[in-house]
Amino acid sequence: MDDYGPAFALVCVGSGGGPLESDLSGYLLKPYKEEWDAGIIALEAGSGQGTLHRLLQQEPDLFKTQRSATQTYSASEIYTFVRCFLITHAHLDHISSLVISTGSFGGPRKRVYGHKEMLEDLEGIYNWRAWPNLASYDENDEDFKLLYSPLVPNGKYHTVFPDISVQIVPINHGTTDVGPYSSSAFFIRSDSHPSKREFLFFGDVEPDSITSATPKIIDVWRKAAPMIPNTLSTIFIECSWPSGRPDDMLHGHLSPEHLRDELVVLATEIYHSRRSSSGGGSRPKRKRQKRNPSVSADELRGLLTGVRIYIIHCKEQSTQVEGPPTRELIVGQVRALVQTAGLGAEILSAEQGMYITF
Ligand SMILES: [Zn+2]
Numbered sequence: 284m285d286d287y288g289p290a291f292a293l294v295c296v297g298s299g300g301g302p303l304e305s306d307l308s309g310y311l312l313k314p315y316k317e318e319w320d321a322g323i324i325a326l327e328a329g330s331g332q333g334t335l336h337r338l339l340q341q342e343p344d345l346f347k348t349q350r351s352a353t354q355t356y357s358a359s360e361i362y363t364f365v366r367c368f369l370i371t372h373a374h375l376d377h378i379s380s381l382v383i384s385t386g387s388f389g390g391p392r393k394r395v396y397g398h399k400e401m402l403e404d405l406e407g408i409y410n411w412r413a414w415p416n417l418a419s420y421d422e423n424d425e426d427f428k429l430l431y432s433p434l435v436p437n438g439k440y441h442t443v444f445p446d447i448s449v450q451i452v453p454i455n456h457g458t459t460d461v462g463p464y465s466s467s468a469f470f471i472r473s474d475s476h477p478s479k480r481e482f483l484f485f486g487d488v489e490p491d492s493i494t495s496a497t498p499k500i501i502d503v504w505r506k507a508a509p510m511i512p513n514t515l516s517t518i519f520i521e522c523s524w525p526s527g528r529p530d531d532m533l534h535g536h537l538s539p540e541h542l543r544d545e546l547v548v549l550a551t552e553i554y555h556s557r558r559s560s561s562g563g564g565s566r567p568k569r570k571r572q573k574r575n576p577s578v579s580a581d582e583l584r585g586l587l588t589g590v591r592i593y594i595i596h597c598k599e600q601s602t603q604v605e606g607p608p609t610r611e612l613i614v615g616q617v618r619a620l621v622q623t624a625g626l627g628a629e630i631l632s633a634e635q636g637m638y639i640t641f
């Protein structure tokens with residue numbers, strides 16, 4: 284990473300992958316240098332206002348500001364500052380607090396960004412039956428609390444917030460009775476940071492090795508590789524299951540072995556990207572392949588040095604009532620596998636109530 288200091292600050296309202304409704308995907312993001320009351324991006328909205336209310340009782344200083352160390356906010360005030368929601372897919376563990384709280388949101392009308400299918404799924408909820416209709420596509424419908432705002436996967440960044448822009452990339456999240464199901468990865472960029480720093484946030488995702496006919500994570504790694512580690516050094520990615528879960532029981536998610544394999548693919552892309560950029564302009568452009576040739580473990584050694592990988596969306600095993608949370612087990616397993624592979628990435632856990640800067 285460069286020495287310009289952090290570009291983003293994030294509070295983790297919830298980071299679990301179920302079954303506890305009190306700890307579901309929900310992150311509040313702002314530019315590091317701005318105050319919370321200047322505007323917030325809500326990244327996923329599984330857990331929200333209710334969970335935050337409880338967190339603030341334990342830690343009232345969670346949103347303390349640079350301006351005043353004594354400033355505290357209520358959960359509903361914090362959600363008043365939210366300008367937009369960025370949602371990877373419309374599974375309930377990513378949208379339930381958004382739906383429950385929509386009617387009571389204060390502050391200006393909020394945009395909901397995501398792929399077209401996700402917005403259509405939300406329409407199926409705001410349909411006067413499952414829930415009143417509180418959202419529309421019309422900029423002039425001021426009475427509707429939410430403004431549906433499609434993000435098109437066209438390789439471009441879209442400004443979603445002053446000085447923050449987002450590129451959406453579709454990823455696989457399992458197959459259903461009605462066909463393949465798509466989630467999203469977001470490249471989130473600070474346009475005001477001197478190095479235009481960005482980070483990568485994955486929604487729920489299935490390993491490419493399972494959907495080898497239509498791999499999608501490779502598209503994300505290809506975009507990320509040339510930016511690592513100087514422009515992009517922080518990745519949030521799920522690992523829902525502990526080690527040893529059979530492939531036919533993954534239900535569109537990653538396990539530690541699959542995550543390690545995906546990181547090996549990322550390191551391979553970095554290897555090829557650095558080689559082609561240092562090889563000068565005379566080499567003929569490689570024909571676009573779905574996957575670059577693999578390289579030896581020795582050549583991949585240390586290629587993810589400087590990258591911090593936050594593990595999210597671990598599923599707690601409901602049968603396990605005593606002992607450490609399953610999350611600790613999963614993060615430990617990923618860390619050991621990545622260490623053995625010698626990739627050099629730092630494996631961290633994003634936990635409820637954390638304040639993270641990057
Ligand atoms: Zn999901």
Ligand SMILES: [Zn+2]
Nearest residue numbers: 300374376487
């Ligand atoms: Zn989920």
